[in-house]
Amino acid sequence: MIKTNPTQICPLPITDYEQIMLAHGGGGKLTQRMIEQLFFPAFNNEYLGQEHDGAVIPVREGRLAVTTDSFVVNPIIFPGGNIGDLAINGTVNDLACCGAVPMYLTASFILEEGFSMADLKRIVDTMSIAARKAGVKIVTGDTKVVEKGKGDGIYINTSGIGIVPDGIDISPMNAVPGDVVIVSGLIGQHGITVLSTRDSLGFETEIKSDTAPLNGMISDLLAAVPEVHVLRDPTRGGVSATLNEIARKAQVTIEIDEALLPVGKQVSAACDLLGLDPLCVANEGIVLVFVPESQSEKAIEVLRNNIWGRNAAVVGRVSAKGHGTVTLKTLYGGCRIVDVISGEQLPRIC
Amino acid sequence: MIKTNPTQICPLPITDYEQIMLAHGGGGKLTQRMIEQLFFPAFNNEYLGQEHDGAVIPVREGRLAVTTDSFVVNPIIFPGGNIGDLAINGTVNDLACCGAVPMYLTASFILEEGFSMADLKRIVDTMSIAARKAGVKIVTGDTKVVEKGKGDGIYINTSGIGIVPDGIDISPMNAVPGDVVIVSGLIGQHGITVLSTRDSLGFETEIKSDTAPLNGMISDLLAAVPEVHVLRDPTRGGVSATLNEIARKAQVTIEIDEALLPVGKQVSAACDLLGLDPLCVANEGIVLVFVPESQSEKAIEVLRNNIWGRNAAVVGRVSAKGHGTVTLKTLYGGCRIVDVISGEQLPRIC
Numbered sequence: 245m246i247k248t249n250p251t252q253i254c255p256l257p258i259t260d261y262e263q264i265m266l267a268h269g270g271g272g273k274l275t276q277r278m279i280e281q282l283f284f285p286a287f288n289n290e291y292l293g294q295e296h297d298g299a300v301i302p303v304r305e306g307r308l309a310v311t312t313d314s315f316v317v318n319p320i321i322f323p324g325g326n327i328g329d330l331a332i333n334g335t336v337n338d339l340a341c342c343g344a345v346p347m348y349l350t351a352s353f354i355l356e357e358g359f360s361m362a363d364l365k366r367i368v369d370t371m372s373i374a375a376r377k378a379g380v381k382i383v384t385g386d387t388k389v390v391e392k393g394k395g396d397g398i399y400i401n402t403s404g405i406g407i408v409p410d411g412i413d414i415s416p417m418n419a420v421p422g423d424v425v426i427v428s429g430l431i432g433q434h435g436i437t438v439l440s441t442r443d444s445l446g447f448e449t450e451i452k453s454d455t456a457p458l459n460g461m462i463s464d465l466l467a468a469v470p471e472v473h474v475l476r477d478p479t480r481g482g483v484s485a486t487l488n489e490i491a492r493k494a495q496v497t498i499e500i501d502e503a504l505l506p507v508g509k510q511v512s513a514a515c516d517l518l519g520l521d522p523l524c525v526a527n528e529g530i531v532l533v534f535v536p537e538s539q540s541e542k543a544i545e546v547l548r549n550n551i552w553g554r555n556a557a558v559v560g561r562v563s564a565k566g567h568g569t570v571t572l573k574t575l576y577g578g579c580r581i582v583d584v585i586s587g588e589q590l591p592r593i594c
Numbered sequence: 595m596i597k598t599n600p601t602q603i604c605p606l607p608i609t610d611y612e613q614i615m616l617a618h619g620g621g622g623k624l625t626q627r628m629i630e631q632l633f634f635p636a637f638n639n640e641y642l643g644q645e646h647d648g649a650v651i652p653v654r655e656g657r658l659a660v661t662t663d664s665f666v667v668n669p670i671i672f673p674g675g676n677i678g679d680l681a682i683n684g685t686v687n688d689l690a691c692c693g694a695v696p697m698y699l700t701a702s703f704i705l706e707e708g709f710s711m712a713d714l715k716r717i718v719d720t721m722s723i724a725a726r727k728a729g730v731k732i733v734t735g736d737t738k739v740v741e742k743g744k745g746d747g748i749y750i751n752t753s754g755i756g757i758v759p760d761g762i763d764i765s766p767m768n769a770v771p772g773d774v775v776i777v778s779g780l781i782g783q784h785g786i787t788v789l790s791t792r793d794s795l796g797f798e799t800e801i802k803s804d805t806a807p808l809n810g811m812i813s814d815l816l817a818a819v820p821e822v823h824v825l826r827d828p829t830r831g832g833v834s835a836t837l838n839e840i841a842r843k844a845q846v847t848i849e850i851d852e853a854l855l856p857v858g859k860q861v862s863a864a865c866d867l868l869g870l871d872p873l874c875v876a877n878e879g880i881v882l883v884f885v886p887e888s889q890s891e892k893a894i895e896v897l898r899n900n901i902w903g904r905n906a907a908v909v910g911r912v913s914a915k916g917h918g919t920v921t922l923k924t925l926y927g928g929c930r931i932v933d934v935i936s937g938e939q940l941p942r943i944c
Contacts, residue, residue: 269942272934297692298661298694299660300657304655309648310698310755312735313736314736342647390941394746395746399740585623586617591616
C-alpha cells in the first residue's frame with residue numbers, strides 16, 4: 245500500500261529513532277516517514293489512504309454529531325489503559341452520548357522533543373485496537389513536535405463524527421420530572437486509578453481505569469428504550485458536575501440517594517483516606533441515563549446485559565422543575581446540596 | 595442566551611482572572627464560567643448553543659471532507675495574525691483544498707497554567723472574526739489546562755467538516771502530464787514573518803504573514819474551472835515539500851521554472867541573508883493549483899480577481915509520468931532536483 249521512492253525516503257526505518265526529534269514535526273522527510281511507517285499501518289483504512297490534507301467520506305441525509313477533545317492525562321500510561329485508548333474511547337463516548345453511532349475520528353498529536361518512540365508506537369497501537377473495538381475509523385490526522393520543556397511527552401486531540409439515527413432525540417434539556425437517573429457502572433474508578441499512580445502520593449491499589457467504548461451498550465439501550473431523554477458520560481468533575489450541568493440546563497431538581505450509588509470498595513476506601521467525594525471523581529467508562537420511570541426496569545436490564553453495564557443502578561430521579569439543584573439523601577437520612585467544585589480535585593485526569 | 599444560576603456561578607467575571615489557572619481546566623465552575631463568558635459569546639451560533647458534549651448538525655446526502663490540525667506556532671502573535679486566525683484559516687484551507695465548502699469547525703485549547711487571560715481573549719476574538727470571514731461556524735469545543743512548564747501558553751486544535759459539491763474531484767493522485775502548476779500568491783511570506791519575530795534572530799522586516807481564508811477564492815475557481823485536478827496549500831515544508839508529495843503520489847515529474855516563481859523582495863532578501871530556499875519556506879495564504887493547460891488562462895484570471903490571488907502565476911507543469919521527481923529550471927538556465935528537506939528550517943511555524 246505504501247509507495248516508497250529511494251530518492252525521497254531515507255533508508256532508516258522510523259523505529260531506528262529512539263526519540264522524537266523536532267524534525268519529525270517539520271513537514272519534511274521525517275514527518276512523512278513517521279506517517280507512512282507508524283500511523284498509516286496502525287490506522288489503515290480506505291479514507292486515510294486518500295492522503296489528502298483531509299479525508300472525503302460519504303454521508304446520507306440526516307443528522308451528524310460532531311465532537312472534539314484534547315487529552316493531556318498524566319501519567320500517559322496507567323492501570324487499565326493509556327492516553328491512546330482514553331482518546332479514542334472519550335470521543336466515541338461523547339458521540340454516543342449525543343445519541344449518535346460513532347463513525348469517523350481524526351487524531352492529532354502534539355509530541356515533545358525527546359519523547360520515546362517506543363511509547364509513541366505503543367500508544368498508537370493501543371489507539372488502533374481501541375478504534376477497532378469501537379467500530380470507528382481514524383480518517384485523517386496531524387503531528388506537531390514542540391521543543392523539550394514545552395509539552396509533556398504527548399498530547400492527543402481526537403475529534404469525531406457520528407450519525408444520529410432518525411427518531412433519537414438526546415439532550416440535557418430533555419430531563420423532566422418523572423425521569424429516573426441511572427448510572428451504568430461503578431463510579432470514581434478512573435480518577436482514583438490516575439491518582440494512585442501519581443508519584444507524590446505513593447499509595448497502592450488494584451483499581452483499574454474504567455476507560456471503555458460505550459457506544460455498543462448505548463446503541464442497545466436506544467434500540468430497546470428509544471424514550472431515553474438524556475445521556476452523558478460523567479468525566480471531568482465526576483457525577484456531581486454532570487448532574488449539576490443537566491439540572492441547570494433543564495431547570496429541574498435532581499435527587500440522588502447515596503445508598504443507591506454504586507461505589508467499589510477500593511474507591512470508597514481511597515476516598516475516605518484522601519477526603520474525596522466519589523461523586524466528584526472522574527469516570528471514563530460509565531454513562532448517566534435519564535429515562536421515564538416506566539422504562540427504567542427495561543433500561544437497567546439492557547445495560548446489565550452488557551459487560552460495561554453490569555453494575556448499572558437507579559440512583560435517583562428528577563423530582564420537580566426548579567432552578568437546577570442536585571440534592572443527595574445521605575446514608576444517615578439527611579439531605580445535602582451536591583455542589584460543583586470550583587476547579588478539579590486532580591488536574592490532567594483525561 | 596446564557597442561563598446563569600446564583601447557586602452555581604460565582605459572581606466574579608472571568609476577566610477578573612488575569613491568568614489561566616489549573617482549575618479553569620478542571621470541569622468545575624471555573625471551566626463552566628470560562629465557556630459561558632468567553633467562548634460562547636465569541637463563537638455564538640445555534641449548534642454551539644445545544645450545549646451537548648458535541649453538536650448535532652443536519653447534512654444532505656453527499657460527500658464530506660474532514661480534516662484536523664493542531665497549531666503550536668511560536669510566537670503566538672506575529673505581524674499579520676495570531677495563532678487564532680491561523681488555526682481557523684489553516685483548517686478552512688485544508689477543507690477547501692479537498693474541494694469542499696468549509697462549514698463546521700471544532701476548537702480545542704490546551705492552555706498552560708499562568709497564560710494571560712487577556713491574550714486568550716484576544717486570540718478567541720480573532721478566531722471569531724476569522725470564522726465569520728470564512729463563513730464557518732465553531733460548533734463545539736474543549737479546554738484543557740496543563741501545569742506551568744508543560745506547555746507554551748496556548749496550543750489550539752481545529753478540526754473541520756466541509757461539503758464536497760457534486761462533480762468535484764480533487765486529489766493529489768489526479769496530477770497528470772499536461773497539467774500546469776499555478777501558485778496563487780507570493781511564496782514564503784508566513785515562514786519569513788515568523789522567523790523575523792523570533793527573539794534570537796533580531797532582524798526586522800515589514801513582511802506580514804499571509805494567513806488568509808482561501809475558500810472563497812477556491813470556490814470561485816472551481817465554479818469557473820471544474821476541471822481542476824489538484825489543490826494543495828503549501829504550509830509546512832513549503833512549495834517544495836508539497837510539490838514532492840504530489841509528484842510522489844501521482845507518480846509524475848513536475849518541472850518548475852525559477853524565473854516564474856512569485857517571490858516578494860523582502861522574502862527574497864531575507865532568504866539570501868539567511869541562506870534559505872524560498873521554496874522550502876512555509877506559507878499560509880496561498881494554494882497550488884494543477885489544471886489542464888487549456889484551462890490555465892481562465893484559472894489565472896479567476897484567481898487574480900480575488901484579493902488573495904492577485905499575484906497568481908503559472909510556475910511550471912507536469913511533464914511526464916515518472917517516479918515522483920520535482921525539478922527546477924534555475925535563473926541561470928541550469929536544472930536541479932528540488933528535494934524535500936529532512937526536517938524543517940524552522941520548527942513550530944504553524
